[in-house]
Amino acid sequence: MTHLDEIQQAILNGRLDAIAELPVPESYRGVTVHADEVDLFEGLESRDKDPRRSLHIDDVPTPELGPGEALVAVMASAINYNTVWTSIFEPIPTFKFLRKYGKLSPLAKRHDLPYHVVGSDLSGVVLRTGAGVHNWKPGDEVVAHCLNVELEGPDGHNDTMLDTEQRIWGFETNFGGLAEIALVKANQLMPKPAHLTWEESAAPGLVNSTAYRQLVSRNGADMKQGDVVLIWGASGGLGSYATQYALNGGAIPVCVVSSPEKAEICRKLGAELIIDRTAEGYKFWKSETEQDPKEWQRFGAKIRELTGGEDPDIVFEHPGRETFGASVYAARKGGTIVTCASTSGYMHQYDNRYLWMNLKRIIGSHFANYRESWEANRLIAKGLIHPTLSKTYSLEETGQAALDVHRNAHQGKVGVLALAPEEGLGVRDEELRAKHLDGINAFRGA
Template sequence: MNKILDAILASDTKPEDFAELPLPESYRGVTVHKDEAGMFDGLPSREKDPRKSLHLDEVPVPELGPGEALVAVMASSVNYNSVWTSLFEPMSTFGFLERYGRLSPLTKRHDLPYHVIGSDLSGVVLRTGAGVNSWKPGDEVVAHCLSVELESADGHDDTMLDPEQRIWGFETNFGGLAEIALVKSNQLMPKPDHLSWEEAAAPGLVNSTAYRQLVSRNGAGMKQGDNVLIWGASGGLGSYATQFALAGGANPICVVSSDAKADICRRMGAEAIIDRNAEDYRFWKDEHHQDPREWKRFGKRIRELTGGEDVDIVFEHPGRETFGASVYVTRKGGTIVTCASTSGYEHSYDNRYLWMSLKRIVGSHFANYREAWEANRLIAKGKIHPTLSKTYSLEETGQAAYDVHRNLHQGKVGVLALSPEEGLGVRNEAKRAKHLDAINLFRDADAGQGHRATGKAA
């Protein structure tokens, strides 16, 4: 691994040099263990601790198959699917690996007693398998997390509809929270050249998810002038939704949980902000009954911020806690688009407010290859920016996942894999200088932790 890292850090390494580098027999990866899948049985979600279930193990380098690539991972990040994996909920990911392993002799590699997790990366291609023409050793890349087989016609109009669609590093093995990752070559995209390794790794999953959910015709199809209610508007998903709304001429109504998070939204350019804790919204009377009076109070507050208009789109991902309110406050003919359920999967709402007002609920999951590419292109052009607030070492991934689980973070948290320090990997200093304040926005909000980009190139 040291020779690989030296080659990446050197300024004069040629593609053929990367191709000739010997691969190590093993690498370090963040894992969960199959024999520990029941370790949290009986505990409520909040009491489950990722620091106990996530391990940093030395694991064998997987066999490289056709259409695949091995990537030296410089940096990765923590998504909520990594938290779910670490908590073994709503189910153990080893069931995903077992099912994938039954698909073919090649996919059998993924069915192991350990799961190397992680659905983001930035790094350098080390090897490509047979049939890979678009990428070569030495290419600096990021990876989106869509894994598809495309042997069925169902996936050829929208790859997310492939019956064998999976999320890499969650429903497959050999993910990005590691020193080496195995990906399908069609997951690779060019690394934005003005970003450091950890900045480039941060947007992947959440940026593409927010793009499909909000902008794409497969999601809400946002247009100029739309009022968009964004739950968790300074979080991993919401921070990108807020940027897409602002960049697309829409009006984000940002729902946050603290003054600090409200301030981040203002600094992104949002004006309509609701601090749900300060205004003490309680959408549930008790465990089984919601409070429609709170829906109405919430709707009134939104109209105060929009000049009397209801929202056209609700960007939903909390799920159970907020879904009834989301359906209620959406305008007649509007859209509630949902991609997750971080507060619970069983959603309850009053269907009268849906059917009689001709509203739509749209399910949205990650993004197809085209949507992921378009979302990454906007990052590369400096139209959308990383929302990285803090960076951890690979050894600290358990703590990073814990902080995300307990909502102690802003935006996204990054993880350094092979990269020895923050700020490396910048190739275009002139472009970076134009966007440095935006790149550092979430770091500045977390300045007390001392995590700020240096802009150093290497």
């Protein structure tokens, strides 16, 4: 039995107090991309790039543990769009991030390697903590958010997202969560929700925290009761949490989806106002270079038809190029467009007359600080927000999982098992779970 097997068995048998006495393995399996393959997809369109070709399962050395850090035995992880970007080497290969980080300090130099262990979500058990860590110990069951900060300068001390050395763990740093062991900063750790399985508790991290800041936080849209919130991709990884936050916060979500099946998922969550953009046939672009304002107007009229004549107070944006012109148009006078991503393209175009003459605001929102992530995880732990896990893959199937997300052939979040040998393990509070099974399973089989 290997050291990793011993750790796995101790966790599965509930002997968490034994973790501190077990040796840390010298190596582990992780999902990687390779620096010598950054030209693998040269000449191909983004849609034709296949993550199954670029994502590998490698045995990699366990990194040195530094001050303020923790090694975590990963029971489960999840796929985010940043793993898709990493796997297709867009918009730039992530090795550029690792090289830049590696120049920061001798400790950061560990991250500058010819391979990149990816993944920005995890649930698992703390194996070891570095010097100066007081709030966590070996054997603690945890999830991790993906904000990596240094906080040596003043800029991040009001909002850590503004730290000059802010990075996304597993995307702009190495040793990510799609692996059997991960290296995190201790201030990324949060308690694992006791009523969820390993795979369920791993799924919310990145997208739940991102949606919380973008929609609820004062750093984002600062949503209030009664706000009409237009949510693009409302059944997807981000949108499914935005829909839940809108409903929980007394707002009125208008859910934009692309199929009747996705519309039904939104109804399961409790949403009533739904636009199937495929059925309605919206084409916001006449060509690659010209948008169609008449389609913006038709879209805005549909929203007002659903809301009884009201325009959105908030537009929850993340598709980017394809939808941004329509989003700026659709927001009410004095309304807010808050954006956290650009999955359909980074170069946004919109008619600025609708922005400046109507006193609208565009807010950029990127992930979340520790406090926002903690609050978002607390809501999961209390059963007020639920994971949106639809399907789980093995570590060996990570390439296929990433391909599904790349092609939008998924609903909600896609999970990946690491040291957990099967689904359904890790539940500690069966009573709370029983109260929320419908919500927890809303996306299952979708």
